[in-house]
Amino acid sequence: MFKEKIDTNNLPKHIAITMDGNGRWAKTKGKFRIFGHKSGVKAVRDTVEGAAEIGIDFLTLYAFSTENWDRPKKEVDALMSLLVSTINKETTTLMDNNIKLTAIGDLNSLPKKCQEELQESIEKTKNNTRTTVILALSYSSRWEILNAIKQIVKEGIKEDQVNENLFSQYLTTKGVPNPELLIRTSGEQRISNFLLWQIAYSELYFTDVLWPDFRREDLFEAIVKYQIRERRFGKTSEQIKEEN
Numbered sequence: 411m412f413k414e415k416i417d418t419n420n421l422p423k424h425i426a427i428t429m430d431g432n433g434r435w436a437k438t439k440g441k442f443r444i445f446g447h448k449s450g451v452k453a454v455r456d457t458v459e460g461a462a463e464i465g466i467d468f469l470t471l472y473a474f475s476t477e478n479w480d481r482p483k484k485e486v487d488a489l490m491s492l493l494v495s496t497i498n499k500e501t502t503t504l505m506d507n508n509i510k511l512t513a514i515g516d517l518n519s520l521p522k523k524c525q526e527e528l529q530e531s532i533e534k535t536k537n538n539t540r541t542t543v544i545l546a547l548s549y550s551s552r553w554e555i556l557n558a559i560k561q562i563v564k565e566g567i568k569e570d571q572v573n574e575n576l577f578s579q580y581l582t583t584k585g586v587p588n589p590e591l592l593i594r595t596s597g598e599q600r601i602s603n604f605l606l607w608q609i610a611y612s613e614l615y616f617t618d619v620l621w622p623d624f625r626r627e628d629l630f631e632a633i634v635k636y637q638i639r640e641r642r643f644g645k646t647s648e649q650i651k652e653e654n
């Protein structure tokens with residue numbers, strides 16, 4: 411059991427997860443890709459509950475990238491209706507667990523029904539305080555960075571006022587600490603346009619587990635492995651030991 415091995419005094423405040431491998435999971439079972447997506451919902455529920463259970467403040471889940479719009483229409487449509495039904499059904503789980511839902515990405519590009527369902531759940535859960543789940547939907551980090559630059563230019567902000575702190579305020583993750591840990595399932599070791607600015611110093615954790623098989627124990631394992639790493643932020647190991 412990895413849960414007992416977690417040092418609760420050294421928890422990451424924010425964990426981001428790229429939920430990958432649904433299609434391959436379905437293929438190993440001789441099923442269509444969408445069956446993999448549907449099966450991934452259980453993994454989402456268990457992971458979200460696990461994060462709340464141990465006291466993670468923010469959990470960002472990469473659910474749909476801007477690039478995913480280029481998939482076959484049938485798959486995109488199925489994913490969108492799955493999103494609608496899942497948000498609808500899972501809002502009770504969120505309320506029961508005192509979890510707040512928010513979303514980042516180009517939300518206006520989602521189908522109307524999806525936007526409505528999402529807004530309803532965001533509104534319902536807005537006063538919950540245990541864990542904030544941030545869904546990345548139609549999200550692209552380059553899109554987000556360009557938007558921030560456009561906004562800064564539009565507001566006529568002076569060059570000497572632009573710094574890391576100001577820039578962060580123009581990103582969709584405004585007010586959310588940078589993730590200390592980024593997990594990607596399915597064995598792929600790439601970022602795929604996710605939180606490029608925010609993960610500058612995140613610990614990256616890759617697991618071969620395909621998303622539909624991911625459970626809270628896998629999350630706890632990732633946290634335990636994260637906690638034994640030494641985060642140096644450019645300094646030497648000796649300096650870090652002295653500071654602690």
Ligand code: IPE
Pocket residue numbers: 429430431432433434435473474475478489596621
């Ligand atoms: C992740 O699983 C879910 C989405 C990107 C929407 P994939 O659908 O990418 O599954 P693989 O990578 O093809 O196995």
Ligand code: IPE
Pocket residue numbers: 428429430431472473474475478598600602
């Ligand atoms: C990244 O997965 C996006 C999500 C998990 C939502 P993809 O499967 O789309 O990424 P690539 O194409 O393998 O980089």
Ligand code: MG
Pocket residue numbers: 430431432
């Ligand atoms: Mg994939």
